Amino acid sequence: xxxxxxxxxxxxxxCSAGAAALAIAACTFGVPAKTAQTAGGTVMLQVTxxxxxxxxxxxxxxxxAWRIDAASAESVIARFKARGKPPVIDYEHQTLKKETNGQPxxxxxxxxxxxxxxxxxxxxxxxxxxxxxxxxxxxxxxYFSPVFEYDPATGEVLAIHMGALTNDxxxxxxxxxxxxxxxxxxxxxxxxxxxxxSVNPLLKALLAAFGLPDTTTEQQATAALTxxxxxxxxxxxxxxxxxxxxxxxxxxxxxxxxxxxACTTLRTAQPGTPDPAKFxxxxxxxxxxxxxxxxxxxxxxxxxxxxxxxxxxxxxxxxALEGWARGLGKSDIxxxxxxxxxxxxxxxxxxxxxxxxxxxxxxxxxxQLSADELAVCSAMGLTPEAYRKAGTAVATGAxx
Numbered sequence: 001x002x003x004x005x006x007x008x009x010x011x012x013x014x015c016s017a018g019a020a021a022l023a024i025a026a027c028t029f030g031v032p033a034k035t036a037q038t039a040g041g042t043v044m045l046q047v048t049x050x051x052x053x054x055x056x057x058x059x060x061x062x063x064x065a066w067r068i069d070a071a072s073a074e075s076v077i078a079r080f081k082a083r084g085k086p087p088v089i090d091y092e093h094q095t096l097k098k099e100t101n102g103q104p105x106x107x108x109x110x111x112x113x114x115x116x117x118x119x120x121x122x123x124x125x126x127x128x129x130x131x132x133x134x135x136x137x138x139x140x141x142x143y144f145s146p147v148f149e150y151d152p153a154t155g156e157v158l159a160i161h162m163g164a165l166t167n168d169x170x171x172x173x174x175x176x177x178x179x180x181x182x183x184x185x186x187x188x189x190x191x192x193x194x195x196x197x198s199v200n201p202l203l204k205a206l207l208a209a210f211g212l213p214d215t216t217t218e219q220q221a222t223a224a225l226t227x228x229x230x231x232x233x234x235x236x237x238x239x240x241x242x243x244x245x246x247x248x249x250x251x252x253x254x255x256x257x258x259x260x261x262a263c264t265t266l267r268t269a270q271p272g273t274p275d276p277a278k279f280x281x282x283x284x285x286x287x288x289x290x291x292x293x294x295x296x297x298x299x300x301x302x303x304x305x306x307x308x309x310x311x312x313x314x315x316x317x318x319x320a321l322e323g324w325a326r327g328l329g330k331s332d333i334x335x336x337x338x339x340x341x342x343x344x345x346x347x348x349x350x351x352x353x354x355x356x357x358x359x360x361x362x363x364x365x366x367x368q369l370s371a372d373e374l375a376v377c378s379a380m381g382l383t384p385e386a387y388r389k390a391g392t393a394v395a396t397g398a399x400x
Contacts, residue, residue: 041128041129041130041132043126043128044124044126047148048066050069051068053066063155066148066155066156067154067155067156072156076159077115079159080159080160086111087160088111089109089126089128089132089164089165090107090108091132092166108165109126110126112124113125124163135165143168145164146162149161207221212224244259250262300329304333307336308340311325311340317340319371325339
């Protein structure tokens with residue numbers, strides 16, 4: 001077993017005894033021939049045991065042993081996720097030897113995810129190739145060898161770099177590994193003792209909801225759930241009580257006395273006679289709505305009159321447009337207000353006896369403007385005199 005420096009403060013350990021050509025350490029975990037295969041080749045492989053572990057070839061490590069626990073495993077998993085690509089699993093660590101022996105290094109699989117199992121160690125969710133699964137199934141490869149980085153002073157495992165299938169074991173204290181189907185990857189392999197089995201997070205939450213520990217067996221959980229059966233009628237009665245409080249307009253935590261008093265009031269009340277403090281006859285509501293509508297219409301009519309009357313007087317509104325202006329005011333008083341506010345008064349119309357209308361006996365040659373002409377003046381902001389001058393100028397130009 002050899003070691004090589006990964007950085008100033010770390011070492012790389014390859015858990016296989018057959019890597020003497022490189023300055024690396026060796027350790028390997030057993031893989032039994034009988035495996036649970038899946039079509040996709042997804043399996044669970046134990047990468048390290050929990051706690052301290054040593055190589056089985058008798059050589060001493062400077063820190064005494066390699067070490068890993070839940071806290072250090074969390075850092076290892078974080079580094080695994082940060083590397084961006086899955087580490088390779090090859091055969092006999094050929095990836096590390098190919099530069100010296102010139103042989104190809106085909107992949108046996110890929111590590112997709114790392115998981116820490118308390119009391120058991122660090123596991124890899126790996127995807128093996130069909131060829132690798134055939135080798136393992138035929139018993140041609142019996143061991144898994146991880147390549148990991150560790151602190152030379154403390155022996156703490158720092159990162160997982162790759163792994164290999166091998167037949168040269170190099171680590172002690174490891175249990176045989178089973179390849180577990182992806183559908184059961186959230187649990188430990190089935191050959192682990194029940195008292196050490198890690199619990200799926202969802203199952204753990206369900207056990208906690210029923211007040212049961214993580215170590216509860218299937219039989220214990222079934223018995224506990226059966227014992228909870230008599231609680232169902234109590235839950236149903238609680239739901240009925242809540243519904244009753246809601247119907248009586250009482251809070252959900254109302255006392256029995258308050259519920260009884262509310263029910264008594266309902267029982268003694270005369271049928272068809274609603275509580276006058278809570279209900280109003282529909283006839284009264286309809287009459288009130290009619291009164292409000294009438295008052296609103298009157299107020300609107302007064303507001304429109306207050307806008308139109310002074311506008312007619314000072315020439316901002318022509319008599320010919322009065323009907324239109326009243327219609328606008330009834331539908332949109334704000335629009336009428338804005339129109340009259342922007343209109344300019346016509347001095348010639350202010351105070352005339354005809355309110356801007358031409359006298360009935362006006363001759364065709366009279367200089368008084370018609371209602372339509374005055375409307376044009378108002379829209380263009382012209383005085384009658386200016387309009388007449390403009391008209392004269394246009395007529396002169398046409399004659400020329």
